[in-house]
Amino acid sequence: MRTYKIILSASLLTMGLLVTSACTDSALLDVKPRTAADSQTALTTPDGIDAAINGIYDRLQSVVLYGRDMLAVSEALGDNAQFTNKSGRLANENRNIANNTFGTATSAGGSWQTAYFAINQANLILDNIGSVPFAVADTARRNTFLGQAYFLRALLYHDLSRIYSYEPGMEIALQDRGGVPLLLVGVADQSKITLPSRPAVADVYKQIYADLQSAIGVFSRSTASNPSAPAYGNLQATNALFSRVALYRKDYANVVKYATAAIGGSIKLSDNASYVGGWRAPRQPESLFEVQFATVSENIGVNTSLQTTYTTLVRVGDRNATGGFGDLVPTTAFINDLEAEKSATGAVLDIRRQLYELGTAGRGPAFIECTKFLGKNGTINLDNVPVIRVSELFLNRAEANYYLGNAADALADLNIIRVRSGLPARTATELAGVALLNEIMRQKRLEFGFEGHRWFDLKRTGQNVVKATAQGGGLVYTDFRILANIPVNELSTNKNVKQNFGY
Structure with missing residues (x-):
């Protein structure tokens, strides 16, 4: 960069x-x-x-x-x-x-x-x-x-x-x-x-x-x-x-x-x-300032990157491939708050709920995980940080x-x-x-x-x-x-x- x-x-x-x-x-x-x-x-x-x-x-x-x-x-x-x-x-x-x-x-x-x-x-x-x-x-x-x-x-x-x-x-x-x-x-x-x-x-x-x-x-x-x-x-x-x-x-x-x-x-x-x-x-389109990680040499890696910290997923919707550890996941109260407002048919209205999904079982029990960071530059564990x-x-x-x-x-x-x-x-x-x-x-x-x-x-x-x-x-x-x-x-x-x- x-x-x-x-x-x-x-x-x-x-x-x-x-x-x-x-x-x-x-x-x-x-x-x-x-x-x-x-x-x-x-x-x-x-x-x-x-x-x-x-x-x-x-x-x-x-x-x-x-x-x-x-x-x-x-x-x-x-x-x-x-x-x-x-x-x-x-x-x-x-x-x-x-x-x-x-x-x-x-x-x-x-x-x-x-x-x-x-x-x-x-x-x-x-x-x-x-x-x-x-x-x-x-x-x-x-x-x-x-x-x-x-x-x-x-x-x-x-x-x-x-x-x-x-x-x-x-x-x-x-x-x-x-x-x-x-x-x-x-x-x-x-x-x-x-x-x-x-x-x-x-x-x-x-x-x-x-x-x-x-x-x-x-x-x-x-x-x-x-x-x-x-x-x-x-x-x-x-x-x-x-x-x-x-x-x-x-x-x-x-x-x-x-x-x-x-x-x-x-x-x-x-x-x-x-x-x-x-x-x-x-890059996050709303970012006014973000810390950018652009090269493979800047990759923090599978132990401590934000991707591995927050999710086991490698790609959205793919529970067959395990990447990180998912060390830190949303509490039930946090997810419930995201789901609190629903339509007449019971659908969750808040689109931000889509940024949290069930992770893999590759490292233990599956949890709902944050997917805001998923290797934006095409490389696992390499994310720009808003x-x-x-x-x-x-x-x-x-x-x-x-x-x-x-x-x-x-x-x-x-x-x-x-x-x-x-x-x-x-x-x-x-x-x-x-x-x-x-x-x-x-x-x-x-x-x-x-x-x-x-x-x-x-x-x-x-x-x-x-x-x-x-x-x-x-x-x-x-x-x-x-x-x-x-x-x-x-x-x-x-x-x-x-x-x-x-x-």
């Missing part, structure tokens, strides 16, 4: 991680290209910047980020899914056992370390791009690189914040240890190492806002509003991400503002006839308008998603007061099932997680396990970082 791929190994110094080894191994300070990009051109030429940007997208493919965990672990922690124990994976996460969340059970640094590596790469690009000699004709290209660096840093800091911190206004006072450390200058050598403490959550969101505003500013100066969607950060995706971040911040006026801006972009909501088929297309879809914008705006007291506007956006999904529009009489909010949240759950939203939606709204006893019984919002544990190697090298309460 990408012309250049490069790993800036200096990012191993980020947050003081591996400081001891980094200080004794000068090789860690070298730029090591993975393809034809020469290390001498790294961060000093337009092509070098291009290669470094692509390196960040490669980081996002990691199993502990969007290769799996940002979606599957989120689903395991929440109430949409149950583990099958066919491979043993995600069982502890589904039971909400402490220290089993977002890669920390299987990876030394999990999502924390990988995200900070990527943030450092963005920092290095932002530190150096001002001295790179772009030709006048390449001004738009430079602006696009800048926009992507700001967009990616904002995305990564928001992901870190919602994993490891409370949302603004939702802190448990006696348990709150702050937000995630902010590093805004690249670590290119030992002299740049800093060991910051955890700022207030509000300060993290202030920085995310600043990055998104910077990204919008430079993307807006490009010759096209959406030239690289959905494989790369772009203006429409940045507006959409801003609406998401503002929703977490309870900044409802800005949710409406930026969702509306993104809805006006070139990528549109799918219609009823094309929605299900869109999940079988080379990070932001257009559907989210209507539901973000609906929720924000509800809290702003604009019930009619909230209902209008809700009905857009309901009708697209094959459900009848509801009236203001049917959905008055809190019933409207409940239906908005219900549609979010059904629309984004197995895309990693549900856990974070429960967390940002302070709701308890209710599960069957076999899944551990769930969590009350005040339970310390609502926040992930910061990796031990980070705490051992940066004494200024406080571990989350309870660990």
Whole structure:
């Protein structure tokens, strides 16, 4: 997919991680290209910047980020899914056992370390791009690189914040240890190492806002509003991400503002006839930004890809061929909710139910499984992963308008998603007061099932997680396990970082 791929190994110094080894191994300070990009051109030429940007997208493919965990672990922690124990994976996460969340059970640094590596790469690009000699004709290209660096840093800091911190206004006072450390200058050598403490959550969101505003500013100066969607950060995706971040911040006026801006972009909501088929297309047609896996070498494989995690099926409707493990499947309650609205003849109205079907018995008892990920590029376990879809914008705006007291506007956006999904529009009489909010949240759950939203939606709204006893019984919002544990190697090298309460 990408012309250049490069790993800036200096990012191993980020947050003081591996400081001891980094200080004794000068090789860690070298730029090591993975393809034809020469290390001498790294961060000093337009092509070098291009290669470094692509390196960040490669980081996002990691199993502990969007290769799996940002979606599957989120689903395991929440109430949409149950583990099958066919491979043993995600069982502890589904039971909400402490220290089993977002890669920390299987990876030394999990999502924390990988995200900070990527943030450092963005920092290095932002530190150096001002001295790179772009030709006048390449001004738009430079602006696009800048926009992507700001967009990616904002995305990564928001992901870190919602994993490891409370949302603004939702802190448990006696348990709150702050937000995630902010590093805004690249670590290119030992002299740049800093060991910051955890700022207030509000300060993290202030920085995310600043990055998104910077990204919008430079993307807006490009010759096209959406030239690289959905494989790369772009203006429409940045507006959409801003609406998401503002929703977490309870900044409802800005949710409406930026969702509306993104809805006006070139990528549109799918219609009823094309929605299900869109999940079988080379890319999800609603994707404003997705992490793309294009080559066989990028295949995460049969143990931890999203396809193997969610289904045993190789193809839709073929129960004779077993591919993956189907480690995480919908709960009965989730399927019942999808089937709740029926026609006069008893037919299920919600077309999204078609994305869940009975798997094979090749690895044990068959379950109804999620089939949103089935090797879109023609190769098993190789899927593009939507990070932001257009559907989210209507539901973000609906929720924000509800809290702003604009019930009619909230209902209008809700009905857009309901009708697209094959459900009848509801009236203001049917959905008055809190019933409207409940239906908005219900549609979010059904629309984004197995895309990693549900856990974070429960967390940002302070709701308890209710599960069957076999899944551990769930969590009350005040339970310390609502926040992930910061990796031990980070705490051992940066004494200024406080571990989350309870660990």
